[in-house]
Amino acid sequence: MALEANERPNKPIAKFESMLKTDDVYFFDAEDFEDIIHHYLNHGKIALAKKAIKIGLRQHPDSIALKLLDVEVLVFENNLDRAEDLLDKLQVLDSSNEEIYIQRANIYSKKDNHEAAVKLLKKALNLSEESYDIHSLLGMEYLFMDDFKLAKECFMRCVDFDDQDYSSLYNVIYCFDFLEDFEGAIVYLNDYLDRNPYCEVAWHQLGKQYYSKHMFKEALTAFDFAIISDDSFIGAYFEKAKVLEKLGKYSEAIENYEITIQIEDPTSHAYLRIGKCYERLGNDEMAKYYYYQTVHEDPLLDKGWLAITDFYFLKGDLDKALHYINKALNIDGENPTYWKKSANINAALENYDQADFSFKQAVDLGNYELDTWLNWANVAKENHDYLSGIHILAQGREFYPESAEILYKTAGLHLLANDKINARIGLIDALNKNSEKLHLFEEEFPSYFKTEWTQNIISNNKRASR
Template structure:
């Protein structure tokens, strides 16, 4: 039993908490202690749970259930040796107690010994008449092992015993999705709905499977049934809005997203999608209004800042785009997408030093796309920093060996600083890898392209 503050049966809990404030020790039977401890553990109040265990064992030192709570605390605190020792002691007293095996499995799981945990839990199945919790625990252990087929089978067993075990239903669908078995997921959900036709969660999950398969008409029907089953189901309205967007029914999508704003606190996702729909309807004022609300609602949502920045980018209002991307970077300076946009916008404004700084930061954050290396190197060439450009491209070639675009750039740079042997080496590499990129020499290094040595090398190899 779990206590509630509004429950008249919580007298033992009130009595216990009153006792803690005084020096008077009151008596509780062992079951009352168990309920008090269970309440505190569910509330995450570990210190109070430990006090209750200590006092409980003081009054009922032979209680196996109270000592099992002590094991649970040991496991929680990663005192696995102490937990194991106490479990072994309790096993000698009550070898058929299924909770002993559950806690033993918990210890194995903490040690990442998931197969042993499964073995112990399967033994516990032989000792119980109520297997649902054990099926769920076994399913979770199989998930830890990435054995999604076995995990799926055990979560299905949970649903065979309890059709309203939505946690198990979500886990079953998660396994189907991970295995890319969307058609099988649809078949399973349809069978489930035959038994439980008003389950909004199952209709919602069915709609998501159809959405993945881009069967938007069936997805829409599934979300309709989810809403019929529960007309306050926010998730169904959000997913229905996404489907309507795919069908280019933007006004209907906005209507669904707006319903979610009335049913619950505004979500940045809904606000962003409304803004995007208005943008597609060419209603720029309302699009901007909702993009602005998105970033105010959740300043950490990068999609909001990206949407408003790209909006101004499309309008070629680069100053405004730069203003918003700078605000985004001030909030999260480790976001690679922000820095890429920052660089692109600065490039369009001919702020080459800032653009180069942005690409450099992008690389430092681990974005090693070829275009990032090329863009940064080209900017360094434009800024008259050939040595820095060479270093950039030498790094790039480690990630993209035998790349003609890099080789021609290195060739041009080495010729530019009169290191002709290295220039020749890289030019021959470029010609060997792809002759179609020779225009790079003309475009980026016009002075170099007129040199006799370069012209002769090109002629000899073309």
């Protein structure tokens, strides 16, 4: 049985949840159901939202607003055909309801037909008195279409409507960044801050813009204002520390990174940066301590393992460097950067077979950097496997067809393989590409460089190029 009004909970949501726990039936206004459903949707409680819609439509079967919320859930759950059928019926009843066009636009967006979604949202704009949400949806559709200029304009309208809409503010700056209009972003943020001088989000974004333009003093000032506006803003302390690092103020950078750890649970990235700062200050013990903390906090952070490895590599302790890169590979054997580092360490230790294997793994996993091909070919040369070195460089040339380094090294390997015909072709090709880098051939293959055979090729090339 239904309770009397004075026995029922006052708030619709509490009242609704009380009803669900009993067999009692309460009556709600359609507007109350809308509030209840919106509450559950905003909190991601879809099952409860669906219950509220079902009960609401029983009590108010003609409510278009509740039916549109039913459509919203259907779209969210990808029941697009059912949603379209319901929208067709609703459009007959109320063809001037902007929410119908908005939900149709959501369906088209789900189907990746963003142009059609934009057209429908523009229709909704013409019907709506409150266009704020529609401009936000339009902005997202333009982002999907990679039209960052129009997306930026839509999100700017949202910020104009609500200065506290930080999501739209972030999107505005994202568009500026993608358009590489850093000056425009700085002007926009300064104008915004004239109206909202204590907005830590805007100061933080302004600091990042200055940082991208290497205007480090201005960036520092912006991050300081972000911290003044909110002294618990971790992002501002972290970015300020990065600027201080760039300015060589490592002790101050450490202080700011440590503040981020004090405010919230420590992060591997903060530990890593602190370790880097201590290393630059020459405090090896503290650097090691924080590098170890980095990988303890996040064993999958490749930069942490690489920092420890590089630390020992630079100190000349190759065995320890190899030990730590192998630990990293045991954790993540699919990381091409780890394999490349392993290859370089093994090459320095003259473990050429292992270095060759590691370079192959790095390439198989997608590392195609120029120095990977060159260093791998060096390993083949040290193994006196000149034909493999030539093959490696041929693969590298597919990625770097204009590389004089590859061409000069290839010519030298052909000479080592006693193949003067291809060596001549390769050397002439290298000279034609870039004769100024001939010193590379001279430095790596000095005995061949001095021969009359090589000097004749160089002389003939000079005469031909005049």
